[in-house]
Amino acid sequence: MKFNNRNVWIDPSAKIAEGVRIGDNTVIYANVEIGDGTVIANDCVIGEPIADFYENPDYHHPKTIIGKNGLIRSHAIIYVGCEFGDEFQTGHRVCIREKTKIGDNCRVGTLCDLQGDLKIGNSTWLHSGVFASKGTTLGDYVIVYPHCVFLDDKHPPSDQLQGAVVDDYVQIGARSVIMPAVEIGQHALIASSSTITKNVGSNDFVAGTPAKRMKDVRDILLASGEKAYPWPYRFDRGMPWSKIGHDQWLKQQEP
Amino acid sequence: MKFNNRNVWIDPSAKIAEGVRIGDNTVIYANVEIGDGTVIANDCVIGEPIADFYENPDYHHPKTIIGKNGLIRSHAIIYVGCEFGDEFQTGHRVCIREKTKIGDNCRVGTLCDLQGDLKIGNSTWLHSGVFASKGTTLGDYVIVYPHCVFLDDKHPPSDQLQGAVVDDYVQIGARSVIMPAVEIGQHALIASSSTITKNVGSNDFVAGTPAKRMKDVRDILLASGEKAYPWPYRFDRGMPWSKIGHDQWLKQQEP
C-alpha cells in the first residue's frame, strides 16, 4: 500500500531501525536516527537543513533523533538537530524547527509550527495549529488546545527574545496568546481566547484579554457536581497514570 | 501540463469516472469513488487511512466518495469514510478527517482542518484556516470566515465531547471561537473576533468575548441605507437562488 518505496530518498548515513516504515516521497537527510517501530508517513522531510546549508559549502549536518514506536503523519518537516523521545506522534504538516527537544509520549497536532530550540517534557500534547516561538518551554502533561500562539518579543522588533515557561499539568484553552517570558504555574487553566500578559500562579483559572484570575481551578465543578480539576483525577487516556490512578502513580514516582 | 501522470498511485479498487483528471504525485487509496468531471490536483491523498491501518493487519478500508464536477486543490488530505456531494471545492492543503459528510456545492478553504465526523449541509462555505472539532454540525448556506475555531470540550481534557450546531444561513465572522455544544440559530450573524459561549438566537447579531447580543440582524443597514440582512436578498453568487431571487426560490422549494 503506502510503503512501497516510491520516490523515497534516504541518505546513506541515516540509521533507520529494522521495523521502521517509510512512506512515499519522503526524504531522510544525513545523520538521522529513527527508532524501531516508528512510522514516517508519506511526503515527510526528516533532518531538514537550516538556511546555512544553501549558502555554506562547509555546512555540517548535526544528528536528528526520533525514538521508538512513533507515528509522524504525512507532510511533516522536522529540522536537523531535533531530538524526540519514544511514542512521539504528529498530525499532518507539522513544521518543527532545529534543535527542539521533546520527551516521550508527546503529540504535536496538524499544522503546528514550532520555531526551534523548544524544550518540551513528557506526555505533553499540542493540538492543531499551535505556533510557538523559539525557546518556548513546556513541562510534563501540558495540553495546549488548537490555535494557541506563544510569543517571544516584548517590544517588537528586537533581538531580546524570551519564550514563555509553562509548568506541569497546565491546560491552555484554544486560541489563547501567551506573551513573551511569562511563567504559568502547575495545574493552571487558561480559558479559550485568553491573552496571558503576566505570570499565572499554580492552580489559577484565568480568562480574558488581558487575562485575569477568575478562581482557583479546584473550585470548578462538572455538571455532576464533582471537581473538574486537578484534571489527572478524572482523565488518564494516554497518560502514565492510566489504570493506576493519579495518586497511586504519584506514589510510584517517589524515590 | 499538470495531468501527465507523473508519480501517481491509484489503488485498483478505486472507481474513477471517465472525465476525472488527477494531478501529479497524488495517491488514491482503496474503495475511493470519484464522480465525473472532478479534478483532483497534484499532491493530494484521497482515502487516507486512520491510525488503525498502521497497526492492525486486519484493517478494513471503508468507502470514500467524492461527487461530480468537484475541484480538490493541491495537497488535500481526505480521510477514508468521507462522503462529499457534487461541485465540492477545496483550497490547498485542506485536511478532512474520517467520516465527514458534506452536501452539494460546498467549499472548504485553504488550510482548513476538520477533525472528522462533521455533518455539513449544502452550499456551505468555510474560508481559509478554519478548525472544526469532531462532530461539528453546520446547516445549509452557512458561511464561516477565515480562522474560526469550533471546539468540543467544556472541561478539558475530557472524553465528554460535543460539537456546536449551526443552523442555516448563519454567518460567522473571521477569527471567532465557537465553544462546545452551543447552538446558533438561523440567520444569526457573529462579528469577527467573537467568542460564542452560549446559544445564539435566530436573527441575532452578537459580538465580543464572551459574545453579547447587539441587535437584530434586520436592523443592520448598508451605507446605502438598505437592510444588510437577511443576506440572501442581496447576495446570490454561487447560491441556488442565483438569478431567481431568494423569495422566488423559497417558493420553488415548497412542496
Add this chain to the structure above:
Amino acid sequence: MKFNNRNVWIDPSAKIAEGVRIGDNTVIYANVEIGDGTVIANDCVIGEPIADFYENPDYHHPKTIIGKNGLIRSHAIIYVGCEFGDEFQTGHRVCIREKTKIGDNCRVGTLCDLQGDLKIGNSTWLHSGVFASKGTTLGDYVIVYPHCVFLDDKHPPSDQLQGAVVDDYVQIGARSVIMPAVEIGQHALIASSSTITKNVGSNDFVAGTPAKRMKDVRDILLASGEKAYPWPYRFDRGMPWSKIGHDQWLKQQEP
C-alpha cells in the same frame, strides 16, 4: 543532496537563471522567470494556474517573476502572475495567490495565505500563519507578527470588497485582526490580540477589541529607560539602514 532533480518538472518556456537551484518534486509552470542565485526548495509549485486553467481550453498563462538571491522554502504554492523582487524569502507551505506584487528584501512566513492582488513594498516581513484578503496593501518596513488576519468584507457576504492599507514602518502584533478598508498610519504599533475596526493614526499605539488608542508610541520605554519607538533607531537586522543608522540612511534617501 537535495538538488538531485528527482521528479522535477519545468515547463520549457520557463526562464531559469544559471545559478538557480531547484529541489525535488518541484513544478515550474509556463512563463515563469527566476533570477540568479535563487533557491526553490523541494515540493514547490511556481506559476500555479487559476481555476480557469481547469475549465477553459483557451486559457492563457501570464508571466510569474521571482527576483535574484531568493529562498523559497519547501511546499510553497506561488500562483501565476505574481511578481516578487530580489532577496525574497519564504517559510514553508506559503500560498500566494495570483497577481500579488512584492518588492525587494521581503519575507513571507510559514503557512501564510495571501489571497491575491496584494501590494507589498520593500523590506516588509510577514511572520507565520498570516492570512491576508485580496487587495491588502502593505508599505515598506512593515512587520506583521504571527497569525494576523486582514479582512475585506464589511457586511459579509458581499461583493463590495476592500482591503486594508498599512503605511510604512507599522508593527502589527500577533493574532490581530484588521477589519476591511481601515488605514493604519506610519510607525503605528498594534498590540497583540487587537481587532482594528477603524483608522489608526501615525505613531499611535492601539490595543484591544475593538482597539483603542493607548498612547503615542514615542512614549513607550524599554526596561533600560530608552525609547522603544520609532523602532528603526534600535533595530536594523536585515533592514537597509543596517550599520549606517536610520538617520544617516534617511539622509541618503533624499534626492
